[in-house]
Amino acid sequence: MNPAGESDRSRPSQTLFDAIGGEPTFRKLVDEFYAGVAADPLLRPMYPEEDLGPAADRLTLFLIQYWGGPNTYSAQRGHPRLRMRHAPFRIGVAERDAWLHHMRRAVDRLDLPAEQATALWDYLERAAYFMVNVMEDPA
Numbered sequence: 001m002n003p004a005g006e007s008d009r010s011r012p013s014q015t016l017f018d019a020i021g022g023e024p025t026f027r028k029l030v031d032e033f034y035a036g037v038a039a040d041p042l043l044r045p046m047y048p049e050e051d052l053g054p055a056a057d058r059l060t061l062f063l064i065q066y067w068g069g070p071n072t073y074s075a076q077r078g079h080p081r082l083r084m085r086h087a088p089f090r091i092g093v094a095e096r097d098a099w100l101h102h103m104r105r106a107v108d109r110l111d112l113p114a115e116q117a118t119a120l121w122d123y124l125e126r127a128a129y130f131m132v133n134v135m136e137d138p139a
Contacts, residue, residue, distance in 0.1 A: 015068025
């Protein structure tokens, strides 16, 4: 029971999507991220489209859906299958770290409360490590 005498289960829990400001916040995050990617000599070649807009839209819709917003991503593209969709690209430690560098900057620019920023960052960091598909020789 909460202080008002209501069961905590009776109240809908707020999603991170709602808590951080919904679609506009995720669009800002992705726009900031791709501003860095656009000038990155390691990552930019992974995006075959002349314009990064389609990639930005896909990432925005995916993150919106993942964090509790509308399921537009799956309605348009089906199951996310992140590893499969990224398999054609060489993603090693350097690519992962470059991706994380730009994403860290983007998350920081949102100026979210610490708990929300940490939840978002923890997921993004796990996802980046999960996408690595090239094991490099440490020698």
